[in-house]
Amino acid sequence: MLKLRKKIGEYQEIFYLVFILIMTGMTSAGLNSEDFIYKVMFGVATLFLLLKMAVTDLTLKEVLVMAVFTVLLGANFLKSGEKTLILTAMGIFGAKNVSLEKTLKYALWLKTALTVATLAMAALGVLENVEMVLPKHGEWYKVSCYGYYHPNMAFANILVILLLAVLVYGDRLKWYAYGAGTVIMLVAYKVFFCRTGLVVWGVLCLTVLGFRVARRLKWERVYTALLAAIPAALAALTLILPVWANKNEKVSAWLELYLTGRIGHINRFMNNIGGLVTGADVTETFDSIYFHLLYNYGWVLFIIGILAYCAGMWYCGKKGSFYATIGLGVMAVYGFMEQLPLSVLWNLPLLYLSWILFKERKTTDEQLQ
Numbered sequence: 001m002l003k004l005r006k007k008i009g010e011y012q013e014i015f016y017l018v019f020i021l022i023m024t025g026m027t028s029a030g031l032n033s034e035d036f037i038y039k040v041m042f043g044v045a046t047l048f049l050l051l052k053m054a055v056t057d058l059t060l061k062e063v064l065v066m067a068v069f070t071v072l073l074g075a076n077f078l079k080s081g082e083k084t085l086i087l088t089a090m091g092i093f094g095a096k097n098v099s100l101e102k103t104l105k106y107a108l109w110l111k112t113a114l115t116v117a118t119l120a121m122a123a124l125g126v127l128e129n130v131e132m133v134l135p136k137h138g139e140w141y142k143v144s145c146y147g148y149y150h151p152n153m154a155f156a157n158i159l160v161i162l163l164l165a166v167l168v169y170g171d172r173l174k175w176y177a178y179g180a181g182t183v184i185m186l187v188a189y190k191v192f193f194c195r196t197g198l199v200v201w202g203v204l205c206l207t208v209l210g211f212r213v214a215r216r217l218k219w220e221r222v223y224t225a226l227l228a229a230i231p232a233a234l235a236a237l238t239l240i241l242p243v244w245a246n247k248n249e250k251v252s253a254w255l256e257l258y259l260t261g262r263i264g265h266i267n268r269f270m271n272n273i274g275g276l277v278t279g280a281d282v283t284e285t286f287d288s289i290y291f292h293l294l295y296n297y298g299w300v301l302f303i304i305g306i307l308a309y310c311a312g313m314w315y316c317g318k319k320g321s322f323y324a325t326i327g328l329g330v331m332a333v334y335g336f337m338e339q340l341p342l343s344v345l346w347n348l349p350l351l352y353l354s355w356i357l358f359k360e361r362k363t364t365d366e367q368l369q
Contacts, residue, residue, distance in 0.1 A: 015052035028114035091344035095354035108164040122147035155194035224317030289335035312353035
């Protein structure tokens with residue numbers, strides 16, 4: 001039996017890749033948990049993950065940490081039905097003995113192929129191209145979804161593809177690659193009117209530029225250590241802005257215009273967060289991973305989640321994986337105005353948080369070259 005487990009264990013990385021690529025592929029193709037195909041493929045992907053976990057050797061400490069998180073997330077799911085963090089935890093827990101470099105590379109190729117195919121089929125009329133009327137810049141616009149449930153999902157896929165390209169190819173990307181990425185984002189913006197994604201792309205470019213300058217000055221570790229404070233700073237800002245807006249009408253009007261009603265929506269629930277130790281009984285959707293995490297999961301998971309995010313960014317910098325720190329930081333900024341980065345299927349850099357759980361990296365031939 002042990003021999004069989006050891007033999008099957010040689011394929012554990014493949015099992016994990018099947019899991020993460022199936023799940024990533026469905027978001028890339030515009031499917032979500034309401035679709036029958038999604039439910040079937042989720043079942044298949046979960047079986048591969050369970051097989052992977054069954055043949056992975058874990059320490060007692062790792063088992064205990066995962067057990068505590070499983071209990072907390074399970075209790076929250078029974079209370080509110082929230083499942084986004086459960087999927088994220090599954091991705092992180094399964095990442096032991098897995099090359100994240102390889103995982104992100106395959107995810108990049110698959111996401112690119114499926115996103116381009118989905119957009120093309122919607123443009124050609126093969127897939128239904130639903131239109132939505134959305135508030136943009138203080139006005140209402142009719143925006144096409146191009147095969148997705150929402151225009152922001154289409155734009156997010158394009159943004160994530162470019163982010164993954166930066167993570168996978170790092171220093172091999174020259175200035176003209178970022179120029180081409182900027183052109184792609186500008187064209188996508190003209191189609192989907194997603195200002196948040198365009199701003200985040202600008203943040204990514206500036207962050208990479210800042211890193212390369214810092215590296216020339218031999219300050220790259222200091223630079224990435226400072227980036228690790230981004231999630232905590234934005235979490236604090238998320239709680240400060242509604243209070244400030246509530247006390248100042250001019251500030252409130254300015255925030256409502258530039259953050260498209262996000263702060264006003266949060267403000268309606270600010271009085272309820274004091275006693276949310278384990279999350280609200282009835283969930284509410286917020287365009288902010290920080291308030292969404294606090295309101296729907298409670299203070300315990302909120303504090304643990306923010307600390308884990310910061311620790312993961314810091315640890316990546318310590319291990320010399322600077323682009324991983326940059327990717328996590330940029331997605332933390334994206335999460336200030338969107339909910340999608342709470343899910344590992346959109347925020348694939350979250351997989352790097354597995355390093356602080358397992359305290360190891362699997363060295364690959366690619367890394368040695």
